[in-house]
Amino acid sequence: MSDSQTERGAPRRGVFTRFLDGVEWLGNLLPHPVTLFAILAIGIVLLSGVLGWLGVAVEDPRPAGARGVAEDGMIRAVSLLDGDGIRRIWTNLVTNFTGFAPLGVVLVAMLGVGVAEKSGLLSAAVRAMVLSAPRHVVTVAVVFAGILSNTASEVGYVVLIPLAGAIFYALGRHPLAGMAAAFAGVSGGYSANLLIGTIDPLLAGITQEAARLIDPDYEVLATANWYFMFASTFVITAIGSLVTIFIVEPKLGKYDPSRADETVLDKHMMQPLAAVERKGLLWAGLAILGVFALMALTLAPEWGVLRNPDTGDRIASPFFRGFVVWILIFFIAAGYAYGRATGTMKTDRDVIDAMAGAISALGLYIVLVFFAAQFVAFFGWTNLGAITAVTGAQFLQDTGMTGPLVFFLFILMCAVINLSLGSASAQWAVTAPIFVPMLMLIGYAPEVIQAAYRIGDSSTNIITPMMSYFGLILAWATRYDKNLGVGTLIAMMLPYSIFFLLLWSSFFFLWTFGLDLPVGPGSPTYYPVEAE
Structure with missing residues (x-):
């Protein structure tokens, strides 16, 4: 950079910065996600009409006589523009929505999360975790708390990130570094967690719908x-x-400090937990122990009511198939116990109001699901997902790209797509019907494909303005630097994205293909194509 450029205040922009500017510009051209799914649904209908008229078809790789295989062994594009297609759309519009797998589980889980959030439990738990950490492990505590807050992500964005800035400020460290660490945990590590959160049943439902394009009975x-x-x-x-x-x-x-807003420190957030809050956390802990004991009673003994009634198996059992019910019970029990101890919840009305508030906050999500469900259903009816999957799988086989390294390209592709389509569920709803069947047909299980997707999706959350909370983080950050811009925030978070993408992907390869460990209970690594 020359002195004259610096004096003019127009430093040369690097190649990568210009690239991010381009991504942001392209992302801003995209319509609202609801509109996007509506357009995609209409586009699928129109495309199916054209491909159906052209008679597009591919050879079905499944054995003759297998379930879902046509008599002539071909997969043909089905038009939704003819009489049968229009009638099918007309009569299934409602059931496409109500039967969409992720909808019910998210609504049920949020009933419980709403109680825990409204009672104050989630906020107190985050503060207790971070503020009680020794000074030299504060950074670790902030990142770790950010990841755990993904069980109810709004708590991380609204409470933990500004709290981390205040903590670092109070410790004489750069507050933006604290916010960056928290943001990296909350959003960059979005899919990681010690517990099953609301994102797990949501993604599993979408993966299952996509897997059933190949295997109608597959369950995720x-x-x-x-x-x-x-x-x-x-x-x-x-x-x-x-x-x-x-x-x-x-x-x-x-x-x-002169760059900060005068109200930068929130004194209440920096205060240690009050005695009543500690009492509430104790009660919540006892309630959680009670839930764990109940879980053990339904699964551990031979007579456990939630074991598989036919085989006695603990993994392929009602316990895990209905795990969202445990999420509901867990948060209601802990939230209500905390609320009773602290006085934030006194009657059943308080619990009901908390549940209603949680559901009302999902209004936009429900609208999004309506159109996403239509797109997924239309995509399945037309056979376009299966045709694309067979064609893509054949391409991978022809080029020899069927080994585990194909996942590196898949993770990288998901990370790039995420720059313009920041919603994990929205992106997966669009890409899963294509890539889950495609990778299944070259021998990989849907569960492993989903795990790889989550790495790519999470890693670039923190550098895209398309992420729904990016504007909120920017607003929090300007409290510490009134001149902070989008580019500064992206540049600050970019190292996290790079190292998450590289090292998390490497860990995935080591875990799955190096150590041959399952990604989850009863989750296979490979899909037996020849058995279909």
Whole structure:
């Protein structure tokens, strides 16, 4: 950079910065996700009419006589523009919506999360975790708490990120480094967690719908990626902490308090837990122990009521198939116990209001699901997903790209798509019907495909303005630097994205193909194509 350029205040923009500017510009051209799904649904109908008229077909790779295989052994494009197609759309519009797998599980889970959030339990738990950590492990505690907050992600965005900035400020460290560490945990490590969160049944439902384009009876459990995501929690914590300490914080340098807003410190957030809050957490802990005891009673004994009634199996059982019910019970029990102890919940009316508030906050999500469900249903009816999958799988086989390294390209593709389509569920609803069947046909199980997708989707959440909370994070950050812009925030978070993408992907390969470990309870790594 020349002196004259610096004096004019127009430093040369790097190639990568210009690339991000281009991504942001392209992302801004996309319509609202609801509109996008409506357009996609209409587009699928029109495309099916053209391909149906052209007679597009591919050879079905499944054996003759297998369920769903046509007599002539071909998969043909089905038009939705003829009389049968229009009647099918007309009579199934409602059931496409109500039968969409992710809808019910998310609504049920949020009933419980709403109680825990409204009672104050989630906020108190986050504060207790971070504020009680010794000074030298604060960074680790912030990242770790961010990952755990993904069980109810709004708590991480609304409570933990600004709290982390205030903590670092109080410790004499750069507050933006604290916010970056929290943001990396909450959003960059979005899919990792020690517990099954609302994102797990949501993605599992979409994966299951996509897998059934190939195998109509395939079932994907909410716990499909639990083992891998449990272990990933510690991997992401380590990566996020090291990037903060050795890259982000040194780059930010010494903080200048004159750049901050006068109201930058929220005194209430920095206060230690009050006695009544500690009492509430104790009660919540006892309630959680009670739930765990109940879970054990339904699964551990030979007579456990939620074991498989035919085989006695614990994994392929009602316990895991209905795991969202445990999420509901867990948060209601813990939230209500905390609320009773602290006085934030006194009657059943308080619990009901909390549940109603949680559901009302999902209004936009429900609208989005209506159109996403139509797109997924139309896509399945037309056979376009199966045709694309067979064609893509044949291409991979012809080029020899059928080994595990195909997942590196898949993860990278998901990370790039996420820059313009920031919603994990929206992106997966669009891409799963194509890539799940495609990778199944070259021998990989849907559960492993879903785990790989979650790495790519999470890693670039923190550098895309298309992420729904990006504007909120920017607003929080400007409290500490009134001149902070989008580019500064992206540049601050970019090292996390790079290292998450590289090291988390490497951990995936080591876990799945190096150590040959399952990504979740009963989750296979390979799909036996020849058995179909």
